[in-house]
Amino acid sequence: MLRRGFVMGGLAALAGTPARATSDLRLMMVRAKGCVYCAQWDREIGPVYGARPEGRAAPVFMVDMDGPYPDGLALARRPWLSPTFILLRGGREMARFEGYPGADRFFGVLRAMLDQARQAG
Secondary structure, three states, rough: OOOOOOOOOOOOOHHOOOOOOOEEEEEEEEEEOOOOHHHHHHHOOOOOHOOOOOHHHHOOEEEOOOOOOOOOOOOOOOOOOOEEEEEEEOOEEEEEEEOOOOHEEEHHEEEEEEEEHHHHO
8 A cells, every 4th residue: 555655665766867957757657457547648639648748757657556566666545537648757746647637638737747747956
């Protein structure tokens, strides 16, 4: 179970990498089986994500809502809505967006999350 401030060990290797602009950021997409909005993201965003500057700044990885979650996460709270997008730096939550805003808004929301993470240092 994930709790605020609770760190489980594991993604520590990411935390030890030198800090560069955004190279230590990753986007965790939390999804649920049968989620229609996850399937919509897969169709609309998945094929182009890695080619976009935002996708290169924060590579995406998927986690099932029911787990297992990677070790070493420090999340503000356990995800409850699918999809949930959590921007991580070394396993620590920097920003979060719950739900899929649609293809027209997704990268704008992600840019705002990246800006928030950059401001946090």
